[in-house]
Amino acid sequence: MRTGRPRSFDRDEALERAVTVFWQHGYDATSVSLLTGALGIGAPSLYAAFGDKKKLFFEALDRYNRTYGSFTVRALAEEPDARAAVERLLHDASVAYTRPDRPPGCLLITAATNCSPQSADVAARLREIRVQARTALQQKIAGAVRASSVPAGTDSRALAAFYAAVLQGMSAQARDGAARADLRHIADAALLAWPATA
Amino acid sequence: MRTGRPRSFDRDEALERAVTVFWQHGYDATSVSLLTGALGIGAPSLYAAFGDKKKLFFEALDRYNRTYGSFTVRALAEEPDARAAVERLLHDASVAYTRPDRPPGCLLITAATNCSPQSADVAARLREIRVQARTALQQKIAGAVRASSVPAGTDSRALAAFYAAVLQGMSAQARDGAARADLRHIADAALLAWPATA
């Protein structure tokens, strides 16, 4: 059927605003009243359109991964060389984490670092995504080791953990007020730790 | 005077437990009922002994800085050489962030990364401490540049930001389940980025 009074707001636009609010304050600290205020709608409209707060967060998370957070998978997928992929990953992060019109840092990293026990599943989901991204990086490096574009004996797990930590550190520094150039310097310093191809 | 019924619990022990709870869940997600449960006392006793939740947190923060978090200032103060200080800083962090009987990571870094607007002052205080630590590291490096134990032209601000980011990344990795050896590997990789003394 699908008749009746039409929705008075743009669902996609509301979801985009929800992304920003969750990005800024994290999952727990984002109250429903904060959301309704930012989205410009009433609570019943929010629940009718998105289910509940948790479903809205996960939908916003998906949207984030497809937009602002997609540079990570793109770097790994589009750059054949592992070194070039990591370089692009770090440089893109320095840009993505310091967009003037967006909250600083990374939603995946900051949205549920400390949360109440009843939202432990949200934290677990975000951690799952981070671990998955770190594993993808590790496999990229391991492939480069097999292809001898990276020195044999390189610990792909350790190297992936290092660059994952650098990304998380860059997000934290951005949250602490670091400028885009600061993050770029951090990225460049981290690239000096890439195993020498001597 | 100081007469009347004596306190039925050890205030220091209660404060130590409060450190652990705030370390684990962060400031916002730690409810007063969670605290009274962990401390084994009633709410009125907590308020009589510590003032309110915020004062208790700041007192727990001071205690953390004097105990678990003191390795940072010690490394900078006790190691004359800047390179050795950073090496010790990172290695000590890999141990401090993965104590089996303590929450993973660093309280200063994780306790207020995402918090509600009404506890913005808590987040600001923690950020202040982090920035101060980063500045101390920067000055240590700048002194080494002047003493020529680090190559001239080294950007002390950028290098300090890099190692600050690595520490924050190590804390995040510990929170994500990384083992002590994993953090050690991250620390070792980060040390490869130290400016060559050629």
Next chain:
DNA sequence: ACGATTCTATATCGATCGCTAGAGATATGT
């Protein structure tokens, strides 16, 4: 022993949390 003082235990307080029932508003199908 007894008053003075301080702590603890019970039972809340008002505010806010995530969430929703019920009534009125606005569209479509006939």
Next chain:
DNA sequence: ACATATCTCTAGCGATCGATATAGAATCGT
């Protein structure tokens, strides 16, 4: 025009938040 369906608005649900009033328990000084 009218029935039907969906959305929006107001108001408020039970639960939990941080914090406290009150009364009884425990200790000290005299």
